[in-house]
Amino acid sequence: MARLNVNIGALKLKNPVLTASGTFGYGEEFADFIDLSRLGGFIIKGTTLNHREGNPYPRMVETPSGMLNAVGLQNKGVDYMIEHIYPRIKDAGSEVIVNVSGATVDDYVAVCEKLAPLDAINAIEVNISCPNVKQGGMAFGTSCSGAAEVTRAVRRTYPKTVIVKLSPNVTSIAEIAKAVEAEGADSVSLINTLLGMSIDVERQRPHLSTITGGLSGAAVRPVAVRMVWQVAHAVKIPVVGLGGIMNGRDAIEFMLAGARAIEVGTANFIDPAVTIKIIDYMNDYCERHGVDDINDIVGMI
Amino acid sequence: MARLNVNIGALKLKNPVLTASGTFGYGEEFADFIDLSRLGGFIIKGTTLNHREGNPYPRMVETPSGMLNAVGLQNKGVDYMIEHIYPRIKDAGSEVIVNVSGATVDDYVAVCEKLAPLDAINAIEVNISCPNVKQGGMAFGTSCSGAAEVTRAVRRTYPKTVIVKLSPNVTSIAEIAKAVEAEGADSVSLINTLLGMSIDVERQRPHLSTITGGLSGAAVRPVAVRMVWQVAHAVKIPVVGLGGIMNGRDAIEFMLAGARAIEVGTANFIDPAVTIKIIDYMNDYCERHGVDDINDIVGMI
Amino acid sequence: MKKFILDFTVVENRRLHDLYSLLILRPCQGTLPDMLPGQFVQVAVDNSKTTYLRRPISINYVDYEQNHLWLLIRKAGDGTAALIEKESGDIVNLVLPLGNSFTVPAPGKKVLLTGGGVGVAPMLYWGKCLKEHGTMPEFLLGARSAGDILELEEFKAIGKVNISTEDGTLGEKGLVTTNSALSQHWDMIYCCGPAPMMKAVAKVARSINAECEVSLENMMACGLGACLCCVENTVKGNVCVCTEGPIFNINSLTWQD
Amino acid sequence: MKKFILDFTVVENRRLHDLYSLLILRPCQGTLPDMLPGQFVQVAVDNSKTTYLRRPISINYVDYEQNHLWLLIRKAGDGTAALIEKESGDIVNLVLPLGNSFTVPAPGKKVLLTGGGVGVAPMLYWGKCLKEHGTMPEFLLGARSAGDILELEEFKAIGKVNISTEDGTLGEKGLVTTNSALSQHWDMIYCCGPAPMMKAVAKVARSINAECEVSLENMMACGLGACLCCVENTVKGNVCVCTEGPIFNINSLTWQD
């Protein structure tokens, strides 16, 4: 399957299929269903400097062809992750990428400093786009200056591959991507969730404890494909595409739009083995269309 | 059904149910299915100064719980509308609202001047958010200054109710709404379509002739509800809510989020009689929840 | 012509082939509304998770005596795949009748009704109506293979049937455009099928000086003339296929290649 | 415990009532995996247009001899409405088994299994397992009305059944918490039902010094511990109901009201 190899900066992936942070736990949760070593890589839960309890329940509600979540970056903090989780997953046989979040620039830097020495981690995804936390998160991702500031600081600290994850809740995602590229990011990934809301009309109250939450799933795919296409035309660094990828067809759609790799999120909840099916579909697709190297279809549109 | 009466500025509606521009033709197309006089009102096709052919075919593609369109404001121009269509629909028995579009501020003003004298038209909806045209359209709707400029000019020209229709493709829709309110708009309506894209992976080309198009339908509802809620908290003028309303429950959701009236768009394609069902549901809902005046539930969240 | 939103019961699902079903429907209540040949219906697909909008399907046949409406469906994607799974007793909601219809030829004219694949659908009802009006229609059906020639017995009951299959398993081998029936004299050719076939037939029609009407299948959202999604670029500019079509005289189209 | 994604065939859909169905399923291939009482499955709902995610449903009963898995389903919204429409022969895809299970009581303990409405679901398999382990369970079933008391014969086949209905149409009139069975001595009470019922039972359990385990039904997306949506605030902080539950000892919950 060499024809599925792709590179994101210095990061070499055996295929373009990654999993989206917050939707695949630490990979282990899916080990009964798939062979983790077949993935291009998996991006683990949003990791912060300190332990976070996340938001109160209820945290999710289904919406048409999608869902809203308001998890709020619940995690045990980077030290716990390094001590207890990293040893268990570092030999999974595919790239492990840590998704990094923070409320301040210093938070991001502190987490990156701790991650840099880990041999088995060759890349981080910097989340400047989480809509479910009060401070930081999306605030950084919705202005060029905020996005640039975090990227600059992380770039100085972290020597390996830096992927910056962009928010779709902006007027021009291409502008943000350019700002991030200018600060030395190796790649951008998009999209994080769209800010949404849902109300229980009988009880006359919001479905989520935080009122608003992040929309993901098939519903957002047309927006995500459009943004990937816009960003791929605006920057030279590789783009990682995600948002509503449910199957192999959808994954190829993102690659045609300009994504070098893709992430599978909400679809893991519906079919825990979907990632492997996507890899197999990619192979078939290449076969069917006479493609020797999947890089050849990236950005055809 | 007096308990369903609502006002949008000086415009009095017998109930909050309007139809969304571009999804209900000139009303006549639905006369076999519903009694048009039962509607709060209907908003007719995007009208421009001159005849427009719109974009080339293909103009639409289905997406998960939604659709993308790239109609591009095809219409015969305001003079034709006034001469040939207005006489046929002016006595429909419910408010007829004209959706106005333009490539330049002067275009908007010219259309408004022609509409102002029409006795049976008591309101216009100013579309500063169409994603499917090259000039004007969404460009005005994605900056506070652009939105303010159009509103100011229209306000000077058009003495009756001015509703400005906002684009969701922005970082802060509340800021745009405030800019529009400051220039004297009587109301804002939101959302117009989200910019999206879809690719035919077998043919390796976009589904739409214009590559990108406007996403509508149930898929966008969580985003629309969130934006209505944000805007309702940011401005004092009444908000008209739309985006993915498929049934009565959804309509009430928008009202709880802060909408004084609602528009039904894509749902008309799936059930041409849906608007009447929504009106009936609203009545039942009021009955069930002991609501004497539907205005009492507006913005409960 | 008044349009309706009506529930129908599936009386029978005749599986013609892996890919095709003939759905025979009866209104849940009352009798069928008036419908013209060439018109279509918009079907709500309640049994497909991934189908959001209605799907346009031609009126294949109307049997007012039995109160039956026939729809001939070819599996193209998820929506049509779900429709051909419908079983007798299931309910299907339709908006109908939609669109214009074929032009009735003057008495005594020689008319050919040609259809490719599932494009034969509108020709059955049209053939029946022509016959009732005293015009004897002749048919030319084309498909890839014998198994894709649909409703052959029904067509034969109305008029002479000529057949072309690409693999030669039935009738003449080749495309409809090379069928010997086309070398005769025709006053009027009616055609429905894939766009390349209709364009080829249109060319032949021009060359033999026959009038020609085709049935277009543009992508539709509403089917009512409300959304302006289904436009075809004609000599009059962009017009809606769902209201000014689906039947067009080839002279009004911009197919002059 | 290894988890699987498996297709099942509907062997029977027993309509218990307008609102309830008992689905008896058999794996399309092979034999049932090991499952513990209290665990649940995630069901893909392929026949509802408006259901996107899987739906969590308790394991109601496992019959390893017949290779049958029972799911007891109450129509709550579109997803469950579609599930109770499944017919024998239909295919249902499940992810299973998920979650923890009930704590096995020490030999000789007096245990009460109580369920409200469809909350009786996990108690049938749990009762059967207890009996096999030599503990004689007693049941306390509650519902609004006689028609909502489900699987009564099956429960009776395992142990003594006490009943409360709000309208008094079966058993004692009132809520389970006022049932005379609760005035006896119990070492352990297992409970599943609506949150207010479980909280009330927890209170009674505390007052009579019984241990108490409840089965929570938080909203779930993945059911696998991956999404962190289903959290319950416990004395250990937020934990996932789908992995550390659905069964919780009431002392670990923050229900101290």
Ligand SMILES: Cc1cc2nc3c(=O)[nH]c(=O)nc-3n(C[C@H](O)[C@H](O)[C@H](O)COP(=O)(O)OP(=O)(O)OC[C@H]3O[C@@H](n4cnc5c(N)ncnc54)[C@H](O)[C@@H]3O)c2cc1C
């Ligand atoms: C006026 C009219 C009459 C028709 N009559 C019939 C008929 O009698 N029998 C029949 O089987 N089909 C008929 N069709 C075509 C039928 O509507 C499409 O095959 C159907 O909409 C595809 O839906 P789907 O969900 O199965 O496939 P999708 O997944 O939506 O699409 C599958 C493929 O079909 C193409 N397609 C989608 N929608 C249309 C469309 N409206 N027209 C043409 N291609 C489309 C797509 O581009 C794609 O390549 C008619 C279409 C029109 C416009």
Ligand SMILES: Cc1cc2nc3c(=O)[nH]c(=O)nc-3n(C[C@H](O)[C@H](O)[C@H](O)COP(=O)(O)OP(=O)(O)OC[C@H]3O[C@@H](n4cnc5c(N)ncnc54)[C@H](O)[C@@H]3O)c2cc1C
């Ligand atoms: C571990 C677990 C075991 C369960 N076991 C059973 C069972 O054996 N039988 C059974 O009938 N039901 C069971 N449920 C509840 C069942 O999952 C919900 O009723 C179902 O998800 C509702 O889906 P819907 O599409 O029908 O309704 P929706 O339209 O999604 O919702 C309808 C109503 O149900 C509520 N609801 C939605 N999802 C859940 C949920 N996960 N839990 C509780 N309420 C919800 C909504 O808030 C809404 O008020 C269980 C839930 C859990 C978490």
Ligand SMILES: Cc1cc2nc3c(=O)[nH]c(=O)nc-3n(C[C@H](O)[C@H](O)[C@H](O)COP(=O)(O)O)c2cc1C
């Ligand atoms: C439950 C849940 C939790 C998430 N947590 C994170 C997170 O911690 N960090 C992050 O960058 N994105 C997070 N996301 C966003 C996803 O990684 C992804 O960007 C988004 O869901 C869109 O992709 P999808 O439609 O394929 O799910 C989360 C999404 C979901 C649904």
Ligand SMILES: Cc1cc2nc3c(=O)[nH]c(=O)nc-3n(C[C@H](O)[C@H](O)[C@H](O)COP(=O)(O)O)c2cc1C
């Ligand atoms: C086919 C189509 C054409 C549209 N044309 C217009 C238009 O001319 N002017 C306008 O302001 N909005 C137009 N819209 C946007 C709708 O009015 C509405 O804002 C949008 O579809 C969201 O609502 P919905 O999800 O209920 O459809 C159009 C939408 C569709 C689907």
Ligand code: FES
């Ligand atoms: S399909 Fe909407 S106008 Fe033809």
Ligand code: FES
């Ligand atoms: S449902 Fe996803 S963690 Fe429990």
